[in-house]
Amino acid sequence: MSEVIKLKKGLDIKLKGSAEKVLETLQVPASVALKPTDFTGFTPKMSVKPGHEVKAGDALFYDKYHPEVFFTAPVGGKVVSVNRGERRKILEVVIETDPNAGSVEFKKANPGSLSSEEVKEQLLKSGIWPFIKRRPYGVLASPEEKPKAIFVSTFDTAPLAPDYNFIMEGHLGTFQTGVDALTKLTDGKVFLGVGEKSVFTNIKNVEIKKFTGPHPAGNTGVQIHHISPILKGDVIWTINPQDVLFIGRLFETGKVDFSRVLALTGSEVENPKYIQTVLGAPVSSVTDGRLKKVEYKQRIISGNVLTGTRVKPQNYLGFFDSQVSVIPEGNEYELFGWTLPGMDKFSASKTFLSKLFPKKEYVLNANIHGGERAFVLSGQYEKVVPMDILPVFLLKAVLANDIDKMEQLGIYEVIEEDLALCEYVCTSKIKVQDILRTGINSMIKELG
Amino acid sequence: MKFLKDFFEKTEPLVQKGAKYHWLQSVHDGFFTFLFVPKTTAKTGAHIHDYIDMKRTMSLVVLSVVPALLFGMYNVGYQHFKAIGELASTGFFDLFFYGFLKVLPVVIVSYVVGLGIEFAFAQMRGHEINEGFLVSGILIPLVMPIETPLWMVGVATAFAVIFGKEVFGGTGMNIWNPALIARAFLFFAYPAQMSGNSVWVALGKNDVPIDGFTGATPMADAAAGNINFNVADAFFGLIPGSIGETSVLAIMLGAFILIVTGIGNWKIMISTIAGGLVMGILLNIFAVNPFMELPFWQHLLLGGFAFGAIFMATDPVSAAQTERGKWIYGFLIGILAILIRVVNPAFPEGMMLAILLMNTFAPLIDHYVVQGHIKRRMKRAQISA
Structure with missing residues (x-):
């Protein structure tokens, strides 16, 4: 942990409503659901039908192209429905929870004493495998591959992000066990990206790298770029x-x-705090009675305000999300909005008076504050991407569907979250994350 | 203001596709979004967006040009009354008001023609009106000599908007700076009316200039080997020239606004000035005529150099896009502007041509910068492997 990697570029968006370090533990919700749509480029095949009784850890569906990758029930109970969308795409597999359903028994062992294959098999069967994401592209990891390294970022720099130092209190031993299992999956190292103050510095069998700087310093994509860049x-x-x-x-x-x-966060939450629940819990179980009662519309986001998914109370929380953010919808006209001095308008640009109050926290809504235009300004994106990447040229390569250029300009190194700030700062309101995903999809299609 | 919002909301269905007044859609949308920031919220991707938008960006550029515009109005009056020998007996407001009445029609023609075309293209293409012309529309009058006939301003604006911008796909897609296209169009299409000594000072039919009045700009004089301008006048802008380009002080005010707000690129401004100074020094060293002997820094005060460096070269669309490219791009503009100005007798002012030329080469500069970037990335590959 000798060197500190200091990142200068980036942007911390100061929002109101960061979570107080108080933990409320919820009861097991009446229903939970897994959403195949949380995984990019994934085709599910069902293992159960509505009416089946399942234990926690029983397979609900699996990957069509890797049938050994199971997605299992987070809590035992009865499968009540498989909700489908257009063209019968599976959206949600809903389980009515039953406290007496029990769990599937897996092998109890010290992962250090197991072989690589045994660890892998246990992770696949238990349904934990899908939590591993593969770079490039940010897709499900394939069990046949051996990664050159595994990265865990132990700090999140996104707006209002949860503090893992707080969440991990008392769980570091378990974390160590998890890390020991991960080391079995790679011939290379397991890297732990840590922030300025971190409780993770005593974790063993890993290489610890310290990062300082504004968001997106906590993104694994950025950390990988500086430690072990992804090449073809x-x-x-x-x-x-x-x-x-x-x-x-x-x-x-x-x-x-x-x-x-x-972390239940955002300006629309009455008392922002940490909430312990279970994977796939209904949004309403977390938000009901905890939001401010207001006249205007609110937007609930599973995840953070830059990369999260918009959800309704009757939906279920995302598979990867450790945060729920609630902000005003902002679907209102604003008279001469673009001319006002803007004391209360946070901006990365220097064109609003809010720049004079660097410490203030702001309420930001989901309005895009303008109309979509072509690329006009230059140099804007570069300021918020702490990587040796030219974001505008990369995006233009995507728009031109130029596979060679995308490859040369570094599409292997980024996923949506790494360029999310570009979308935030964009004067032209360009949909950066959508464009990038289009590019990644065509890379997958062309090169596999 | 609720009635305005109600009005626009109520009329919105009438301009939708297939409705009776669809042909007014871009006009409706243009005015509506001018008055109200739309209620559009994020559908995909990031849920929050910066408050800055194209309207604010462009309006700040317009604001930064205002000092040059106001001073230009004053100077038009100043030059006029100086030419007829009544300067001493005319008050500040009379000078300004005379210039105001002279300049205003040029601004109006530029905006009406340009915005008219912009609205029509937005309607035809079915996209929103681009704010880019708000800036071009004010820059075009400022680079015109005051005696340019209004119809020429109109024709030049139309040419610039259609062939300088819309044929490429509108704001953001153009290769050249539209305002300079307008200027260049007039320069080459109507050389007789656009050069010489009679276009720089406003004179009515019945005005009789005083003895010794030539109407020539100091730069034209200097090019002819006759260097007799007052440096302070050149700095404050009390010399004949295009409407908005004479006052270096007013332009510096604009530069201040652009740099503080971060809207204008300081790298391009600095490198352009550096390029101009370097070329000036080189010419001083190898001087063989009086214009080449002109102290190098005085070039910055003459002609359109300052105006071009601050407002024209920095146009983000037609300039280089990469950070390193911006340094190269600006520096070469400075070099070429002074080189053309001093060495080529056919072109009294090199700034316009230098910027247009470098606009043309900006993509090439970027190409090499990007190739260098890619090579560096590949090298990184070999090290870590």
């Missing part, structure tokens, strides 16, 4: 810290335990 043919895996706990608990207890701490 390289594969790196990433996993979130709380998901490492799932692995740890699996090996320590022999059972799956998908309970997870969320």
Whole structure:
């Protein structure tokens, strides 16, 4: 941990409503659901039908192209419905929870004493495997591949992001067990990206790298770029810290335990705090009675305000999300909005008076504040991307569907979250994340 | 203001596709979004967006040009009354008001013609009106000599908007700076009316200039080997020239606004000035005529150099897009502007041509910068492998 990697570029968006360090533990919700749509480029095949009784850890569906990758029930109970969308695409598999349903028994063992194959098999069967994401592209990891390294970022710099130092209190032993299992999956190293103050510095069997700087310093994409850049043919895996706990608990207890701490944040939350619930919990179980009662519309986001998914109370929380953000919808006209001095308007540009109050926290809504235009300004995106990448040229290569250029300009190194700030700062209101995903999809299609 | 919002909301269905007044859609949309920031919220991707938009950006550029515009109006009056020998007996407001009445029609013609075409193209293409012309529309009058006939301003604006911008796909897609296209169009299409000594000072039919009045700009004089301008006048702008380009002070005010707000690129401004100074020094060293002997820094005060460096070269669309490219792009503009100005007798002012030329080469500069970037990335590959 000798060197500190100092990042200068980026932007911390100061929002109102960061979570107070208080943990409220919820009861197991009446229903939970897994959403195949949380995984990019994934085709599910059902293993159960409505009416089936399942235990926690029983397979609900699997990957059509890798049938060994299971997605399992976070909590035992009865499968009540498989909700489908257009062209019968599976959107949600809903389970009515039953406290007496029990769990599937897996092997209880110290992962250090297991072989690589045994660890892999246990992760695949228990349904924890899908928490591992593969770079390039940010898709499901393939069990046949061996990554050159595994990255865990133990700090999140996104707006109002949860503080893993707080969440991990008392769980570092389990985290260590999870890390020990991860080391079995790669011939290379497991890297732990840590922030300025971190409780993770004593974790063993890993290489710890310290980062300082504004968002997106906490993104694994940025950390990988500075430690072990992804070139053509390289594969790196990433996993979130709380998901490492799932692995740890699996090996320590022999059972799956998908309970997870969320940060309930945002200016529309009455008392922003941490909430312990379970994977796939209904949004309403977290937000009901906890939001401010207001006249205007509110937007609930599973995840953070830059990359999260918009959800309604009757939906279920996202598979990878450790945060729920609630902000005003902002679907209102604003008279001469673009001319006002803007004391209360946070901006990365220097064109609003808010620039004079760098410490203030702001209420930002979901309005895009303008109309969509062609690329006009230059140099804007570069300021918020702490990587040796030219974002505008990369995006233009995507728009031109120029595979060679995309490859040369570094499409292997970024996923949506890494360029999300570009979308935030864009004067032309260009849909950066959509464009990037289009590019990644055509890379997958062309090169596999 | 609720009635305005109600009015626009109520009329919105009438201009939708297939409705009776569809042909007014871009006009409706243009005025509506001018008055109200739309209620559009994020559908995909990031849920929050910066408050800055194209309207604010462009309006700040317009604001930064205002000092040059106001001073230009004053100077038109100043030059007029100086020419007829009544300067001492005319008050500040009379000078300004005379210039105001002279300049205003040029501004109106430029905006009406340009925005008219912009609205029509937005309607035809079915996209929103681009704010880019708000800036071009004010820059075009400022680079015109005051005695340019209004119809020429109109024709030049139309040419610039259609062939300089819309044929490429509108704001953001153009290769050249539209305002300079307008200027260049007039320069080459109507050389007789656009050069010489009679276009720089406003004179009515019955005005009799005083003895010794030539109407020539100091730069034209200097090019003819006759260097007799007052440096302070050139700095404050009390010399004949295009409407908005004479006052270096007013332009510096604009530069201040652009740099503080971060809207204008300081790298391009600095490198352009550096290029001009370097070329000036080189010419001083190898001087063989009086214009080449002109102290190098005085070039910055003459002609359109300052105006071009601050407002024209920095146009983000037609300039280089990469950070390193911006340095190269600006520097070469400075070099070429002074080189053309001093060495080529056919072109009294090199700034316009230098910027247009470098606009043309900006993509090439960017190409090499990007190739260098890619090579560096590939090298990184070999090290880590």
